Amino acid sequence: MIYSYFPGCTLKNKAIDLDIYARRSAELLGITLEELPEWQCCGGVYPLAKDKIATKLSSVRALAASRDAGHDLVTLCSACHNVLKQVNNDMRTDEYIRSRANNYMAPDAEYNGEINVIHYLELLRDTVGFENIKKKVVKPFTGRKIGAYYGCLLLRPGKVMQMDDPENPKILEDFIRAIGGEPVIYAQRNECCGGYATVEDKAYAASRAGKVVDNAAACGADMLITACPLCLYNLNKSNAENKLPVVYFTELLAEALGLKEENDV
Amino acid sequence: MSENNICREDILRISGVDTRKCMRCGKCSATCPAYDEMEYHPHQFVNMVENGDIEALVESPSLFKCLSCFACIDRCPRQVEPAKLVEAVRSACIRRQGHNHLSADAIPAILDPDIPQQALVSAFRKYSE
Ligand code: SF4
Ligand code: SF4
Numbered sequence: 001m002i003y004s005y006f007p008g009c010t011l012k013n014k015a016i017d018l019d020i021y022a023r024r025s026a027e028l029l030g031i032t033l034e035e036l037p038e039w040q041c042c043g044g045v046y047p048l049a050k051d052k053i054a055t056k057l058s059s060v061r062a063l064a065a066s067r068d069a070g071h072d073l074v075t076l077c078s079a080c081h082n083v084l085k086q087v088n089n090d091m092r093t094d095e096y097i098r099s100r101a102n103n104y105m106a107p108d109a110e111y112n113g114e115i116n117v118i119h120y121l122e123l124l125r126d127t128v129g130f131e132n133i134k135k136k137v138v139k140p141f142t143g144r145k146i147g148a149y150y151g152c153l154l155l156r157p158g159k160v161m162q163m164d165d166p167e168n169p170k171i172l173e174d175f176i177r178a179i180g181g182e183p184v185i186y187a188q189r190n191e192c193c194g195g196y197a198t199v200e201d202k203a204y205a206a207s208r209a210g211k212v213v214d215n216a217a218a219c220g221a222d223m224l225i226t227a228c229p230l231c232l233y234n235l236n237k238s239n240a241e242n243k244l245p246v247v248y249f250t251e252l253l254a255e256a257l258g259l260k261e262e263n264d265v
Numbered sequence: 266m267s268e269n270n271i272c273r274e275d276i277l278r279i280s281g282v283d284t285r286k287c288m289r290c291g292k293c294s295a296t297c298p299a300y301d302e303m304e305y306h307p308h309q310f311v312n313m314v315e316n317g318d319i320e321a322l323v324e325s326p327s328l329f330k331c332l333s334c335f336a337c338i339d340r341c342p343r344q345v346e347p348a349k350l351v352e353a354v355r356s357a358c359i360r361r362q363g364h365n366h367l368s369a370d371a372i373p374a375i376l377d378p379d380i381p382q383q384a385l386v387s388a389f390r391k392y393s394e
Contacts, residue, residue, distance in 0.1 A: 008383070009382045009383065009386065010381045010382045010383040013381075013382055014379070014380075014381040014382060015381060015383075041386055043386060043387075043390050044383050044384075044386040044387030044390060045333055045387045045390045045391060047390070048280075048333070048348060048349050048352035048353075049279050049280070049349075049352055049353055049356045050278070050279055050280065050281040051278070051279055052356075055390065077383065079383050079387065152332075152333075152334040152335055152336070153335075156334070156335035156336070156338065156339045157335050157338050157339055158339050166339055191298055191334075191336070192298045192332045192334035192336070194332065195332045195333065195334065195384075195387070196332075196333075196384050196387035196388040196391060197330070197332055198380070198384060199367070199375065199380070199384050199385060199387075199388035200329075200367065200375060200388065200392075202377075204302060204330075208298055208332070229381040229383050230381055230383050230384050230387070232381075233379065233380060233381050233384065237379075
């Protein structure tokens, strides 16, 4: 199976682990990820203002390029996924945005939301299947209590993202079971980590992220997994005594599949 | 029209929100992770825009405390989507000449070398035009 792939700016830099382990695992699972040529940054946040068009165009370009390549588009970073999927929804359902974006870019073929934006986790669940992953695990996380941290962007707005039940998700918990671990359910798993507020107010973001880490620790988790570089950063910053290690879910996937080497990355 | 030349109709147009759908249940503010940091809470944005009380919102630091977490959007039982009002007032505020909340010049002094690129692009999208 071949998919177009949008890594995003952070996965080329601070979050290179998130990317490398995903690519390596995909190969073993029979998935080919073809990075889009010349993709541009998604902007990190979906523009909520109705009259914003220009800030959606980098996403529209990526979506149209994926359509032209003949593949659905796979994302990995929670923020890229949120932006691309919401913009794709606009291109399908909002005539005002669709006509203006197409008029501005004047592509050879208008883009009307023809492709699907698929998060890597959805690929694991719906295309590979967690049962098949389980069969390929060589180093299971037996006995490890792992807290899934969803944050905001994978799940909300629920009616657009449609990954899972936004108030009672289970895709990451099912992933944890597939790699042999024991998922820990805690209330803060789908509440905000403090997000971009950390840029100008570190204490504010740290207090928010601290609530997540404390809650997960109190519920018995001994580590947290996430798909978002900014969540990882905020959770780690608030976690000075290093109560809980926070890692990308793709790192655990690669490790379970026997694809992580000593001194990797 | 407020002293800032930003009127209720501008905010309704930019946000696409119908404030009349609100039934004043307060669920948006109860679920807001920025509640303690905000002077005006999400349900107050809805009320104040409805009443044309825009001036106070435009001047409020609350605009830059919202985390865009979509919790109030998903959990409002009436699909009012208060965060869209916060975004609309913030956009109207920073679109005025000289009102950017964050400038590139400020970054070196506050930059943490570990910070992911994603945080910076997001903050600039939210805090400046
Ligand atoms: S989107 Fe903003 S206003 Fe709404 S709940 Fe989140 S932080 Fe609060
Ligand atoms: S949750 Fe919705 S209906 Fe309730 S106060 Fe907030 S905006 Fe109004």
